[in-house]
Amino acid sequence: MARILVVDSNSIFDFNKFYVFDKYNEKEIYTKLTNFLLSKIKSGEIIIIDKVYENELKYLNGVYLFSWDDVPGNDSKRLLKFLKENLKIKWMENAKIEKSNDSKVITITKESNSLIFKLNKKESKANLEINGGESHEYILKEKDGKLNIYNGVNIKKLKEVIKPFVVNTLFLFPKVQDLIKNNFREEIVRLYNYSEGEIEQILRKYENKHADLYLIAYCKYLKQERIGINPILITEETFRDDKKLIEKIPAICRKEKIEFRKVPYALFEIYKDELKFKLEVESK
Numbered sequence: 001m002a003r004i005l006v007v008d009s010n011s012i013f014d015f016n017k018f019y020v021f022d023k024y025n026e027k028e029i030y031t032k033l034t035n036f037l038l039s040k041i042k043s044g045e046i047i048i049i050d051k052v053y054e055n056e057l058k059y060l061n062g063v064y065l066f067s068w069d070d071v072p073g074n075d076s077k078r079l080l081k082f083l084k085e086n087l088k089i090k091w092m093e094n095a096k097i098e099k100s101n102d103s104k105v106i107t108i109t110k111e112s113n114s115l116i117f118k119l120n121k122k123e124s125k126a127n128l129e130i131n132g133g134e135s136h137e138y139i140l141k142e143k144d145g146k147l148n149i150y151n152g153v154n155i156k157k158l159k160e161v162i163k164p165f166v167v168n169t170l171f172l173f174p175k176v177q178d179l180i181k182n183n184f185r186e187e188i189v190r191l192y193n194y195s196e197g198e199i200e201q202i203l204r205k206y207e208n209k210h211a212d213l214y215l216i217a218y219c220k221y222l223k224q225e226r227i228g229i230n231p232i233l234i235t236e237e238t239f240r241d242d243k244k245l246i247e248k249i250p251a252i253c254r255k256e257k258i259e260f261r262k263v264p265y266a267l268f269e270i271y272k273d274e275l276k277f278k279l280e281v282e283s284k
Helices: 009-014 023-043 050-055 076-085 155-165 170-182 186-192 196-208 212-225 249-256 263-270
Strands: 002-007 063-067 096-099 105-110 113-120 125-130 135-143 146-151 229-234 259-261
Touching (some): 002 212, 023 155, 050 155, 170 196, 170 212, 212 229, 249 259
Parallel strands (some): 002 229, 229 259
Antiparallel strands (some): 105 113, 113 125, 125 135
Protein backbone atom coordinates (compact mmCIF):
# COMPACT_ATOMS: atom_id res chain seq x y z
CA MET A 1 0.00 0.00 0.00
CA ALA A 2 1.38 3.40 -1.01
CA ARG A 3 2.30 5.68 1.87
CA ILE A 4 1.63 9.43 1.93
CA LEU A 5 2.69 11.71 4.77
CA VAL A 6 0.44 14.69 5.51
CA VAL A 7 2.58 17.09 7.54
CA ASP A 8 1.48 19.70 10.06
CA SER A 9 3.23 23.03 10.64
CA ASN A 10 5.24 22.22 13.75
CA SER A 11 6.56 19.06 12.13
CA ILE A 12 7.96 21.09 9.25
CA PHE A 13 9.65 23.37 11.78
CA ASP A 14 11.08 20.36 13.65
CA PHE A 15 12.15 18.34 10.61
CA ASN A 16 15.79 19.40 11.00
CA LYS A 17 16.26 19.67 14.75
CA PHE A 18 16.68 15.95 15.44
CA TYR A 19 20.08 15.95 13.72
CA VAL A 20 21.68 18.82 15.62
CA PHE A 21 23.82 16.39 17.59
CA ASP A 22 26.36 16.90 14.79
CA LYS A 23 27.31 20.44 15.79
CA TYR A 24 30.21 20.61 13.34
CA ASN A 25 28.05 20.11 10.24
CA GLU A 26 24.83 21.87 11.24
CA LYS A 27 24.49 23.92 8.05
CA GLU A 28 25.24 20.97 5.79
CA ILE A 29 22.72 18.78 7.62
CA TYR A 30 20.05 21.50 7.55
CA THR A 31 20.53 21.97 3.82
CA LYS A 32 20.51 18.25 3.03
CA LEU A 33 17.40 17.57 5.11
CA THR A 34 15.60 20.54 3.58
CA ASN A 35 16.45 19.31 0.07
CA PHE A 36 15.27 15.83 1.06
CA LEU A 37 11.99 17.29 2.32
CA LEU A 38 11.56 19.22 -0.93
CA SER A 39 12.18 16.11 -3.03
CA LYS A 40 9.45 14.24 -1.15
CA ILE A 41 7.03 17.15 -1.55
CA LYS A 42 7.71 17.27 -5.29
CA SER A 43 7.15 13.52 -5.63
CA GLY A 44 3.82 13.74 -3.77
CA GLU A 45 5.00 11.48 -0.95
CA ILE A 46 4.84 14.37 1.54
CA ILE A 47 1.77 16.60 1.36
CA ILE A 48 1.71 20.30 2.27
CA ILE A 49 -1.85 21.61 2.35
CA ASP A 50 -2.75 25.22 1.61
CA LYS A 51 -3.59 26.12 5.21
CA VAL A 52 -0.12 25.06 6.35
CA TYR A 53 1.52 26.86 3.44
CA GLU A 54 -0.42 30.12 3.69
CA ASN A 55 -0.82 30.58 7.42
CA GLU A 56 2.02 28.71 9.09
CA LEU A 57 5.01 28.14 6.81
CA LYS A 58 5.85 31.85 6.80
CA TYR A 59 7.23 31.47 10.33
CA LEU A 60 9.92 28.98 9.31
CA ASN A 61 13.32 30.69 9.51
CA GLY A 62 16.11 28.18 9.90
CA VAL A 63 18.60 27.76 12.75
CA TYR A 64 19.05 30.92 14.84
CA LEU A 65 22.69 32.08 14.91
CA PHE A 66 22.86 35.55 16.46
CA SER A 67 21.24 38.97 16.65
CA TRP A 68 22.94 41.54 14.43
CA ASP A 69 22.00 44.21 16.99
CA ASP A 70 23.74 42.30 19.80
CA VAL A 71 27.15 41.98 18.11
CA PRO A 72 29.36 43.33 19.51
CA GLY A 73 27.53 42.62 22.75
CA ASN A 74 25.48 39.81 24.25
CA ASP A 75 25.70 37.53 21.19
CA SER A 76 29.45 37.96 20.56
CA LYS A 77 30.40 34.68 22.26
CA ARG A 78 27.58 32.89 20.45
CA LEU A 79 28.84 34.13 17.08
CA LEU A 80 32.49 33.27 17.79
CA LYS A 81 31.47 29.78 18.96
CA PHE A 82 29.50 29.20 15.76
CA LEU A 83 32.41 30.30 13.58
CA LYS A 84 34.84 28.10 15.49
CA GLU A 85 32.71 24.96 15.76
CA ASN A 86 30.68 25.03 12.54
CA LEU A 87 33.04 26.68 10.08
CA LYS A 88 36.19 25.30 11.76
CA ILE A 89 37.83 28.73 12.02
CA LYS A 90 40.50 28.10 14.64
CA TRP A 91 41.58 31.67 15.42
CA MET A 92 38.32 32.80 17.04
CA GLU A 93 39.58 32.84 20.64
CA ASN A 94 40.08 36.45 21.82
CA ALA A 95 39.28 37.74 18.33
CA LYS A 96 38.30 41.42 18.05
CA ILE A 97 34.76 42.27 16.88
CA GLU A 98 33.89 45.68 15.44
CA LYS A 99 30.82 47.13 13.70
CA SER A 100 30.88 49.94 11.16
CA ASN A 101 29.35 53.33 12.02
CA ASP A 102 26.38 52.66 9.71
CA SER A 103 25.89 49.19 11.35
CA LYS A 104 26.03 47.45 7.96
CA VAL A 105 29.33 45.62 8.42
CA ILE A 106 30.72 43.43 11.23
CA THR A 107 34.46 42.78 11.12
CA ILE A 108 36.24 40.09 13.15
CA THR A 109 40.04 40.17 13.27
CA LYS A 110 42.97 38.55 15.02
CA GLU A 111 46.53 39.31 13.97
CA SER A 112 46.65 38.75 10.18
CA ASN A 113 43.32 36.91 10.06
CA SER A 114 40.01 38.58 9.27
CA LEU A 115 36.44 37.99 8.17
CA ILE A 116 33.56 40.32 7.33
CA PHE A 117 29.78 40.06 7.65
CA LYS A 118 27.89 42.38 5.29
CA LEU A 119 24.22 43.23 5.86
CA ASN A 120 21.91 43.17 2.83
CA LYS A 121 18.46 44.28 3.97
CA LYS A 122 17.13 44.55 0.43
CA GLU A 123 17.61 40.81 -0.19
CA SER A 124 17.03 39.78 3.46
CA LYS A 125 20.43 38.20 3.88
CA ALA A 126 23.88 38.61 5.39
CA ASN A 127 27.04 37.61 3.55
CA LEU A 128 30.17 36.31 5.25
CA GLU A 129 33.52 36.80 3.51
CA ILE A 130 36.63 35.13 4.96
CA ASN A 131 40.13 36.16 3.95
CA GLY A 132 41.32 33.49 1.58
CA GLY A 133 38.22 33.58 -0.62
CA GLU A 134 35.69 31.48 1.32
CA SER A 135 32.16 32.93 1.52
CA HIS A 136 28.78 32.00 3.04
CA GLU A 137 25.23 33.38 2.91
CA TYR A 138 22.78 33.59 5.82
CA ILE A 139 19.15 34.58 6.31
CA LEU A 140 18.26 38.00 7.74
CA LYS A 141 14.89 38.42 9.44
CA GLU A 142 13.51 41.04 11.82
CA LYS A 143 11.88 39.70 14.97
CA ASP A 144 10.70 41.66 18.00
CA GLY A 145 12.39 44.79 16.67
CA LYS A 146 15.79 43.12 16.22
CA LEU A 147 17.66 41.95 13.13
CA ASN A 148 18.40 38.24 13.53
CA ILE A 149 20.68 36.01 11.48
CA TYR A 150 19.67 32.42 10.68
CA ASN A 151 21.49 29.49 9.13
CA GLY A 152 19.45 27.58 6.56
CA VAL A 153 17.32 27.85 3.44
CA ASN A 154 15.70 31.23 2.78
CA ILE A 155 11.99 30.73 3.47
CA LYS A 156 11.01 32.99 0.57
CA LYS A 157 12.90 30.79 -1.85
CA LEU A 158 11.61 27.66 -0.14
CA LYS A 159 7.99 28.78 -0.50
CA GLU A 160 8.55 29.53 -4.19
CA VAL A 161 9.76 25.95 -4.72
CA ILE A 162 6.92 24.39 -2.71
CA LYS A 163 4.08 26.53 -4.12
CA PRO A 164 3.30 24.45 -7.27
CA PHE A 165 2.86 21.32 -5.12
CA VAL A 166 0.59 22.75 -2.40
CA VAL A 167 -2.74 20.90 -2.12
CA ASN A 168 -5.90 23.03 -2.25
CA THR A 169 -8.34 21.92 0.46
CA LEU A 170 -11.27 24.27 -0.21
CA PHE A 171 -13.38 21.27 -1.26
CA LEU A 172 -13.01 19.88 2.27
CA PHE A 173 -14.89 22.73 3.95
CA PRO A 174 -18.07 20.66 4.57
CA LYS A 175 -15.94 17.85 6.04
CA VAL A 176 -14.24 20.33 8.36
CA GLN A 177 -17.64 21.55 9.54
CA ASP A 178 -18.56 17.93 10.33
CA LEU A 179 -15.34 17.51 12.32
CA ILE A 180 -16.12 20.68 14.28
CA LYS A 181 -19.61 19.39 15.07
CA ASN A 182 -18.36 15.96 16.13
CA ASN A 183 -15.45 17.22 18.24
CA PHE A 184 -16.93 20.30 19.86
CA ARG A 185 -16.32 20.40 23.63
CA GLU A 186 -19.30 21.73 25.58
CA GLU A 187 -17.37 21.43 28.84
CA ILE A 188 -14.89 24.07 27.62
CA VAL A 189 -17.76 26.47 26.92
CA ARG A 190 -18.90 26.04 30.49
CA LEU A 191 -15.35 26.23 31.87
CA TYR A 192 -14.62 29.61 30.29
CA ASN A 193 -18.21 30.82 30.08
CA TYR A 194 -17.85 31.60 26.38
CA SER A 195 -20.49 33.81 24.81
CA GLU A 196 -22.08 32.87 21.48
CA GLY A 197 -20.03 35.58 19.80
CA GLU A 198 -16.78 34.23 21.23
CA ILE A 199 -17.64 30.69 20.16
CA GLU A 200 -18.44 31.84 16.64
CA GLN A 201 -15.16 33.71 16.42
CA ILE A 202 -13.13 30.68 17.52
CA LEU A 203 -14.94 28.28 15.19
CA ARG A 204 -14.50 30.65 12.27
CA LYS A 205 -10.73 30.36 12.72
CA TYR A 206 -11.00 26.56 12.58
CA GLU A 207 -13.04 26.87 9.38
CA ASN A 208 -10.92 29.45 7.59
CA LYS A 209 -7.43 29.66 9.08
CA HIS A 210 -6.25 26.82 11.31
CA ALA A 211 -4.77 23.83 9.49
CA ASP A 212 -5.56 21.12 12.08
CA LEU A 213 -8.99 19.97 10.90
CA TYR A 214 -8.08 20.32 7.22
CA LEU A 215 -5.12 17.97 7.77
CA ILE A 216 -7.44 15.38 9.29
CA ALA A 217 -10.11 15.90 6.62
CA TYR A 218 -7.52 15.41 3.87
CA CYS A 219 -6.31 12.17 5.45
CA LYS A 220 -9.91 10.96 5.59
CA TYR A 221 -10.33 11.89 1.94
CA LEU A 222 -7.24 9.89 0.97
CA LYS A 223 -8.43 6.83 2.90
CA GLN A 224 -11.92 6.92 1.43
CA GLU A 225 -11.32 8.10 -2.14
CA ARG A 226 -7.83 6.93 -3.04
CA ILE A 227 -7.71 3.16 -3.08
CA GLY A 228 -4.38 1.73 -1.98
CA ILE A 229 -3.24 4.89 -0.17
CA ASN A 230 -2.21 4.82 3.49
CA PRO A 231 -2.11 8.42 4.79
CA ILE A 232 -0.01 9.13 7.89
CA LEU A 233 -0.51 12.46 9.64
CA ILE A 234 2.84 13.73 10.96
CA THR A 235 2.18 15.95 13.96
CA GLU A 236 3.99 17.14 17.06
CA GLU A 237 0.75 17.54 19.01
CA THR A 238 0.20 15.40 22.11
CA PHE A 239 -2.87 14.25 24.01
CA ARG A 240 -2.23 16.84 26.74
CA ASP A 241 -5.44 18.78 27.34
CA ASP A 242 -4.93 22.41 26.32
CA LYS A 243 -8.54 23.24 27.12
CA LYS A 244 -9.34 24.09 23.50
CA LEU A 245 -12.86 24.28 22.16
CA ILE A 246 -12.15 21.51 19.62
CA GLU A 247 -10.41 18.21 20.36
CA LYS A 248 -6.71 18.04 19.45
CA ILE A 249 -5.28 16.24 16.42
CA PRO A 250 -4.24 12.97 18.17
CA ALA A 251 -7.63 12.54 19.85
CA ILE A 252 -9.54 13.09 16.59
CA CYS A 253 -7.17 10.84 14.62
CA ARG A 254 -7.68 8.02 17.10
CA LYS A 255 -11.46 8.45 16.83
CA GLU A 256 -11.34 8.55 13.01
CA LYS A 257 -8.83 5.66 12.79
CA ILE A 258 -6.19 7.79 11.07
CA GLU A 259 -2.57 6.84 11.67
CA PHE A 260 -0.55 9.65 13.22
CA ARG A 261 3.14 9.83 14.06
CA LYS A 262 5.82 12.27 15.19
CA VAL A 263 8.77 13.56 13.15
CA PRO A 264 11.36 11.11 14.59
CA TYR A 265 9.25 8.22 13.28
CA ALA A 266 9.38 9.68 9.78
CA LEU A 267 13.12 10.33 9.97
CA PHE A 268 14.33 7.19 11.71
CA GLU A 269 11.75 4.59 10.69
CA ILE A 270 10.02 5.51 7.42
CA TYR A 271 13.11 7.07 5.83
CA LYS A 272 15.84 5.23 7.74
CA ASP A 273 17.19 3.63 4.55
CA GLU A 274 17.22 6.91 2.64
CA LEU A 275 18.64 9.13 5.38
CA LYS A 276 22.07 7.76 6.20
CA PHE A 277 24.31 9.51 8.69
CA LYS A 278 27.46 8.72 10.61
CA LEU A 279 29.17 9.95 13.75
CA GLU A 280 32.82 10.89 13.52
CA VAL A 281 35.10 11.52 16.49
CA GLU A 282 37.28 14.54 15.87
CA SER A 283 40.93 13.78 16.49
CA LYS A 284 42.62 15.97 19.09
